[in-house]
Every structure is written in C-alpha cells, then in structure tokens.
Amino acid sequence: MSEMKLGPAARYFDDFEIGEQFLTQGRTISDVELTMWAMFSGDMNPFHIDDVYAKEHSLFGGRFPxxxxxxxxxxxxxxxxxxFVGTGLAMTGQTITYRKPVLVGDTIYVRLTVAGLRPHPRRPAGTVTFGYEIIDSESTVFVDGEWGILLASRAVNEAAQPIEAPPFEAQPNGARTKNGGSR
Known part of the structure; x- marks a missing residue:
C-alpha cells in the first residue's frame, strides 16, 4: 500500500475544529466565464446568452451568470x-441556497466554517461539514449552504509501515551500491 501524497496545506479529519474559518482568494466573474459555462453546461437560457432579451426581461438589467x-x-x-489534497476521499453532500445573484464584474470569495465533525464508524476517516458562503469583499452573501467531505484521519498514515530503502554498501572503487547489488 502506498502512502498518500499530501499537498503542503493538506489537513486530516483530526486537524479541524468546530467554528474554524477559512477564506479563499477572490475571483472576478467575467463575461468569458458566463459564456464558457453556458457552452459547457448546455444552459442556453436567453437570460445568460442573449443581450437584447436579457436587457428587456431580466430582473438584473442584462445577462447574468x-x-x-x-x-x-x-x-x-x-x-x-x-x-484536501491527499486527504479528501469523497464529497458526501451539498446544499445550495441562492440569496443574491452573482453578476459579471463581481469578485467572489468563499468563506468556509467548520460546522460539524463526524468520525466514520469503521474507517480511519471522518466527515467534516462546512458551512459555506459565497461572498464579496464586503461580506455580502450571494450563495450559502453546507458541504460535507469525507477526509482521511491521521491513523491512515500512522498505520502504514514506512518503506525503508536498503542500506548502501561501499565498494572497493568508492562506488555505493544497494545491499547485495552491483552498479
């Protein structure tokens, strides 16, 4: 069994505490994302792709994502x-509540708050439930909900046996070879 490869900021289930918060970097929504998402998802609603229609009928004065x-x-x-790089095992669920539309030009961030911790009954893992909010720089909430992810616990790596390299032996010519081998 190979050891999980962890990212430099990776955290195990055991590392999270109720109430702990995280804030992502921001990202400004552009017309390019709106168009690409419409193409990728197939959601070609005229509110998203038709400037004339959206200006006449949209609640937001034009196209919106x-x-x-x-x-x-x-x-x-x-x-x-x-x-979650190297510790995330599965997404277990998500709820979504739309509070306010994200519009082209808005810069969004995500604020995650640890809302629940539930150890898995049989595996060295547990589910972390995050409350999440998609916000702007003034903390206006656009979307919120809960998101669950199953994460490995530290027991996963503690139970693994470390793989030791065979010792090197010095050879008469100064070369080093693995025990019992030749260069």
Missing amino acids: QGLMAVGIASGLYERMGL
Whole structure:
C-alpha cells in the first residue's frame, strides 16, 4: 500500500475544529466565464446568452451568470487552498441556497466554517461539514449552504509501515551500491 501524497496545506479529519474559518482568494466573474459555462453546461437560457432579451426581461438589467456557475467557481476556489489534497476521499453532500445573484464584474470569495465533525464508524476517516458562503469583499452573501467531505484521519498514515530503502554498501572503487547489488 502506498502512502498518500499530501499537498503542503493538506489537513486530516483530526486537524479541524468546530467554528474554524477559512477564506479563499477572490475571483472576478467575467463575461468569458458566463459564456464558457453556458457552452459547457448546455444552459442556453436567453437570460445568460442573449443581450437584447436579457436587457428587456431580466430582473438584473442584462445577462447574468447561471447560479451553478458561481457554485462551481467556489468549488475551485476552496480546492485551490489545498486543504484536501491527499486527504479528501469523497464529497458526501451539498446544499445550495441562492440569496443574491452573482453578476459579471463581481469578485467572489468563499468563506468556509467548520460546522460539524463526524468520525466514520469503521474507517480511519471522518466527515467534516462546512458551512459555506459565497461572498464579496464586503461580506455580502450571494450563495450559502453546507458541504460535507469525507477526509482521511491521521491513523491512515500512522498505520502504514514506512518503506525503508536498503542500506548502501561501499565498494572497493568508492562506488555505493544497494545491499547485495552491483552498479
């Protein structure tokens, strides 16, 4: 069994505490993301892709991004923090509540708050439930909800046997070879 490769900021289930908060870097939403998300998802609602229609009928004065686009970008923002690189095992669930539309030109951040910790009954792992908020620089909440992720616990790596390299032996010519081997 190979040891899990951890990112420099990776955390195990055991490392989180209720109430702990994390804030991602920001990302400004542009027309490019809106268009690419419409193409990628197939969501070609005229509110997202038709300037004339959206200016006449939109509640927001023009085209606006799809709600799930903001949630998808938020996922990328918290992934970039590296908290789950090598320890994340599975996403266990997510709720989404839209509070205010994210519009082109808005810069969004994600604030994660540890809301729950539940050890797995049979595995060296546990589920961390995060409250999340997609916010702007003034903490206006656009989207919020809960997100659960199953994370490995420290017992995963503590139980693994370290792999030791065979000792090197000095050879008469000054070369070093692995025990019993030749160069």
